[in-house]
Amino acid sequence: MAYDEGLAERIRERLGTDPGITEKRMFGGIAFLHRGNMAVGVTGDDLMVRVGPDATDEALARPGARAFDMTGRPMRGWVLVESSAVAEDKVLGEWIDEGDAFAASLPPK
Numbered sequence: 001m002a003y004d005e006g007l008a009e010r011i012r013e014r015l016g017t018d019p020g021i022t023e024k025r026m027f028g029g030i031a032f033l034h035r036g037n038m039a040v041g042v043t044g045d046d047l048m049v050r051v052g053p054d055a056t057d058e059a060l061a062r063p064g065a066r067a068f069d070m071t072g073r074p075m076r077g078w079v080l081v082e083s084s085a086v087a088e089d090k091v092l093g094e095w096i097d098e099g100d101a102f103a104a105s106l107p108p109k
Contacts, residue, residue: 003029003042007083007092011040011047014089014096020104027070036109040099047081047092049099059098 008030015021020035027048031041041048048068051059053076059065064085067074086092 002044004045004083007045007047007086008042010089010092011042011096014093015100034100034103035106037103037106039103040096043080045083047083047086047095049079049081049095050102051077051079051098052102052105053077055098055102 011032015032018034021039022033022036024031024033026038027041027043029041029043029048031038031048033039038050040050049059056076056079059079060067062081062085064082065079066082068078068080069075081095086095
């Protein structure tokens with residue numbers, strides 16, 4: 001499965017040159033990890049964001065967000081955001097910052 005390389009590049013630009021950020025192919029796309037913990041990624045045309053279990057309901061209420069479900073069971077703490085909902089850099093940046101902040105709160109792997 002291909003992924004939206006343009007969206008991935010916009011994520012790279014937002015995350016900058018932080019040495020704690022690495023990239024890894026997963027979920028048929030690409031993930032951006034903060035000290036080994038996934039923060040955000042791209043699968044198909046969608047943005048994947050790790051928001052944490054406590055922020056899932058609030059995240060799902062935002063425009064374009066839906067449950068991350070690859071196995072028939074939604075993964076609490078993760079959301080997919082359709083590309084049209086992150087067309088504006090400001091909105092994309094908010095999602096990236098949220099995912100990065102959650103990943104940064106976890107112990108390094």
